[in-house]
Amino acid sequence: MLFELAHITKTFPTAQGRITSLDDVSLSVGEGQAVGLVGESGSGKTTLIRCALLLTQPDGGAVTFDGTSMLGATREQVRQFRRQVQLVFQDPFSSLNPRMTVEELVGEGLVIHGIENSAARRRDSVAEMLTVVGLRPDDMKRYPNSFSGGQRQRIAIARALAIRPRLLVCDEPVSALDVSVQAQVINLLREMQKALGLTILFVAHDLAVVRHLCAHVYVLNRGKIVESGSRDQVFDHPTHPYTQALLAAVPIPDPRRRPPRRQPAPAAS
Amino acid sequence: MNAAPDLAAAEAVEAAAPELLRVEGLSVSLPGGVALVDGVSLTIHRGERVALVGESGSGKSVTAQAVLRLNDRLRIDGRVMLDGRDILSLSEREMAGVRGGRIGLAFQDAMVCLDPIMTVGDQIEESLRIRGVGRAEARRRAIAILTELGVHDAADRLGSYVHEFSGGMRQRVVLAMALVAQPDLLIADEPTTALDVRVQRQVLDLLDQFAANHALSVLLITHDMGIVASFADRVVVMYSGRIVEDASVFDLFERPLHPYTQGLLAAIPRVDRSQDELAAVPGSPVPPALRPSGCAFHPRCAKATEVCRTEVPPLETMGGRRVACHHPATDGVHAV
Numbered sequence: 073m074l075f076e077l078a079h080i081t082k083t084f085p086t087a088q089g090r091i092t093s094l095d096d097v098s099l100s101v102g103e104g105q106a107v108g109l110v111g112e113s114g115s116g117k118t119t120l121i122r123c124a125l126l127l128t129q130p131d132g133g134a135v136t137f138d139g140t141s142m143l144g145a146t147r148e149q150v151r152q153f154r155r156q157v158q159l160v161f162q163d164p165f166s167s168l169n170p171r172m173t174v175e176e177l178v179g180e181g182l183v184i185h186g187i188e189n190s191a192a193r194r195r196d197s198v199a200e201m202l203t204v205v206g207l208r209p210d211d212m213k214r215y216p217n218s219f220s221g222g223q224r225q226r227i228a229i230a231r232a233l234a235i236r237p238r239l240l241v242c243d244e245p246v247s248a249l250d251v252s253v254q255a256q257v258i259n260l261l262r263e264m265q266k267a268l269g270l271t272i273l274f275v276a277h278d279l280a281v282v283r284h285l286c287a288h289v290y291v292l293n294r295g296k297i298v299e300s301g302s303r304d305q306v307f308d309h310p311t312h313p314y315t316q317a318l319l320a321a322v323p324i325p326d327p328r329r330r331p332p333r334r335q336p337a338p339a340a341s
Numbered sequence: 342m343n344a345a346p347d348l349a350a351a352e353a354v355e356a357a358a359p360e361l362l363r364v365e366g367l368s369v370s371l372p373g374g375v376a377l378v379d380g381v382s383l384t385i386h387r388g389e390r391v392a393l394v395g396e397s398g399s400g401k402s403v404t405a406q407a408v409l410r411l412n413d414r415l416r417i418d419g420r421v422m423l424d425g426r427d428i429l430s431l432s433e434r435e436m437a438g439v440r441g442g443r444i445g446l447a448f449q450d451a452m453v454c455l456d457p458i459m460t461v462g463d464q465i466e467e468s469l470r471i472r473g474v475g476r477a478e479a480r481r482r483a484i485a486i487l488t489e490l491g492v493h494d495a496a497d498r499l500g501s502y503v504h505e506f507s508g509g510m511r512q513r514v515v516l517a518m519a520l521v522a523q524p525d526l527l528i529a530d531e532p533t534t535a536l537d538v539r540v541q542r543q544v545l546d547l548l549d550q551f552a553a554n555h556a557l558s559v560l561l562i563t564h565d566m567g568i569v570a571s572f573a574d575r576v577v578v579m580y581s582g583r584i585v586e587d588a589s590v591f592d593l594f595e596r597p598l599h600p601y602t603q604g605l606l607a608a609i610p611r612v613d614r615s616q617d618e619l620a621a622v623p624g625s626p627v628p629p630a631l632r633p634s635g636c637a638f639h640p641r642c643a644k645a646t647e648v649c650r651t652e653v654p655p656l657e658t659m660g661g662r663r664v665a666c667h668h669p670a671t672d673g674v675h676a677v
Contacts, residue, residue: 112537220625221397250396251564255608255621262618277537284610284619304615321542322612323567327590329613330571334553 073136074103074271075124075157075239080133082119093119094130095295101239106265106272108286108303110279110318116295117275121243124273125159126150138238155185158232162244164224168216174227175212178202181235201230204267205260222253229260239271240264246281258285279322283307291315358386360422361525361558362408367419369400369407375630377403377415379582382656385526388556392563392573392590394605398628400582401562405528409440423526441468445519449531454515455503462499465517472522486517489554491547509540516548523555530562545572566609570594578602581637582629583653588662598662598669601638636667644668 082094094116101107111117122128124135126142135142137153145153158181161167168177178198182188188197199209205226216224225245232240242261246254262285264270276282282289283303290300291314299312310316324330362385369378378400385391395401407417410429420427428439440446448454456464465486466479474482480499487495490513503511512532519527532548533541549572552559561572569576569590576593578586578601586599597603604622624641627633636654639645648667656665 112539222625250626251566252396252605252608252622253625255610255619256623258610259619259621278610279538280610280612283612284616307612307615317539319612321539323542323545323565323571324613325566325570325594325606325609325611327570327594334550336554336556337550 073100074138075101075273076134076136077120077124078134078136080120080123080130080135082116082123082128082130093295094123097133097292097295097297099290099297099300101271101273103238103271104265104269105288106262106274106286108282108289109273109275109292110277110282110289111275111292112277112318114294115292117277117292118243119295120292121159121241121275125157125241126153155235156237157239157241158235158237160225160228160232160240160242160245163248164216164221164228165248167228168224168231170215170217172215173212174198174202174207174214174216177216177227178212178230178234181231185235187235197234198230201234204233204264205230206256220253221249222256225249225257226260229257229264233264233268233270236268237270239273241273241275243275244277245274247276247278254281261285279307279319291318358388361385361387361389361424362560363420363422364404364408365420365422367404367407367417367421369403369418370416372414372416377582377629378407379629379632380419381579381582381584383577383584383587385558385560387525387558390552390559390561390572390574392561392569392576393579394563394566394569394576395579396564396605396626398581398626399579400629401579402530403582404579405446405530405560405562408528409444409446410436411440438472441519441524442472442522443525445522445524445527447515447519447527447529447532449534454518455511457503459502460499461501461503461506461514465499465514465521468518468522482521483517486521487513489551490517490520491543507540508536509544512536512540512544513547516544516551520551520557524557526558526560527552528560528562531564532561533568534563534565541568548572566594566606578605581627581632583637584656584663584665585638586662586664586666587656588664592662596670598659598664599638599666600642600644600668600670603670604641636665 077097077099080094080097083090083092097120123130140149142153175198178201179194182194182197188194198212202209202211207226246257249257258281265272274282274286287303289303289306291298293314299306299310299315310319364381364383367378367381368376370376381404393401406412407415408421417429421429423443462483465483469479469482483499484495492498492513533544536544563569573590576588576590577584580601586602597606607620608622610619622641627637633640635650635652639649654665654667656663
């Protein structure tokens with residue numbers, strides 16, 4: 073396994089006592105796999121991402137990347153980890169610094185990690201990355217505000233992929249996009265996974281998007297993994313009542329599948 | 342097997358029900374001159390549920406705002422006939438009677454529509470009180486509407502404030518405010534978009550039952566084709582400020598005629614089956630200020646020809662539905 077969370081527990085103090093945000097959560101992502109984590113608001117998705125990226129310390133459990141235990145890792149090990157794990161955020165309007173050009177945004181990781189110190193070669197890398205994500209090398213000199221939402225998310229993906237990470241963590245990366253554009257970004261992530269052998273941990277509330285992108289799925293409810301399995305297993309034969317309820321609630325874009333129209337109820341008085 | 346009675350019901354509505362709202366040639370522009378909505382015409386019959394669908398910048402919310410004259414900075418042309426009377430020519434005072442009276446309004450963001458320092462009961466009762474309904478009667482009707490929207494201990498909750506409510510409960514309050522004066526038409530702009538999927542389903546089911554009970558007409562503004570398929574009788578698709586297609590929900594999903602509608606439907610990932618590749622529409626929706634010449638969709642359209650670049654296609658009626666395209670589908674295109 074490239075990336076593993078084992079028995080992660082995280083609690084927060086509140087005025088009413090400690091609340092448990094994550095309760096014995098285990099999850100593993102194999103090299104080259106796309107793994108989905110589904111959860112509603114308040115399920116603990118964000119806390120899980122924060123623990124996974126070492127942005128917050130869990131109360132208990134283990135985070136292992138490529139065989140190295142990351143809790144209690146040395147500074148150098150953490151630096152290596154940050155180079156190999158990148159994050160794509162939900163909102164491409166707030167995640168890109170509006171005062172940086174696309175070249176600076178996409179090339180920043182190459183500078184920070186000392187991967188490419190020559191400005192000319194860095195520009196070549198950025199140009200190549202932009203082509204990979206479906207933008208033009210000419211776009212380099214522009215600022216994020218001159219791009220649409222879908223293009224901005226491409227920039228964010230190029231920025232994350234520029235330093236050739238092994239694991240890409242996506243936090244609701246398409247939920248702010250229009251439907252016709254959302255499909256472009258999902259297809260791009262799929263292509264990147266295939267072409268670059270990229271490993272993806274995809275965290276989202278949209279079940280259909282997760283089904284489309286991820287071969288393996290975990291369902292998080294109130295801080296606990298209630299169900300996990302292959303895509304078809306979880307979506308076609310859910311066993312946990314929570315997963316069943318969640319799937320039953322998703323409106324299907326096919327009017328032939330809807331129940332008969334409700335009749336007026338007898339007047340209540 | 343579910344489709345048959347439903348289809349019959351939808352057709353019955355179409356055939357028998359009188360017109361409630363008729364929007365004719367509605368154009369809405371900013372003081373600078375850009376047309377956010379460009380010549381929209383649509384009709385809503387009594388008891389009919391029409392979904393107004395579109396992506397960012399399509400003008401779907403602006404259309405709703407213009408119908409209710411909510412933004413007096415916008416220049417509005419055209420006619421909005423409610424029961425045969427043009428409400429765009431009403432005085433501001435008369436219009437205030439229509440808003441929240443004949444036409445109820447519900448918006449997406451409960452935290453914006455609701456007043457944090459007013460009790461929930463006062464907010465729901467307000468639209469009755471300003472119409473001269475007495476305090477006791479207003480309270481009675483507020484309790485009745487909340488109860489019908491699935492709030493079990495409505496009488497006890499009226500003294501609460503919005504922050505004490507969950508997202509789903511807040512959205513019920515927003516709907517209760519819109520519906521308490523027994524409007525003929527509800528305009529709901531993305532009423533469940535901010536909710537988790539299970540709560541969304543509850544709220545949609547409640548709205549569905551309420552609409553059935555009161556023969557309510559609904560103009561549902563949404564970008565979610567799943568919600569459209571499960572709620573609407575008819576769908577009006579907008580792109581860059583114009584209507585591109587208008588058809589019964591069954592016709593639209595089974596046989597979309599406009600390339601944009603086809604692209605939109607093919608781009609939706611499905612939760613009920615595994616797919617290989619999604620057929621993405623290239624490019625992005627254009628904001629009205631950058632609307633291309635001719636058909637606004639032509640830069641993204643695989644079928645576009647010279648005429649698409651130069652001439653705006655008229656919205657033409659064909660076989661009980663309308664489409665604005667120089668090259669509409671004529672074969673049996675199936676998107677689902």
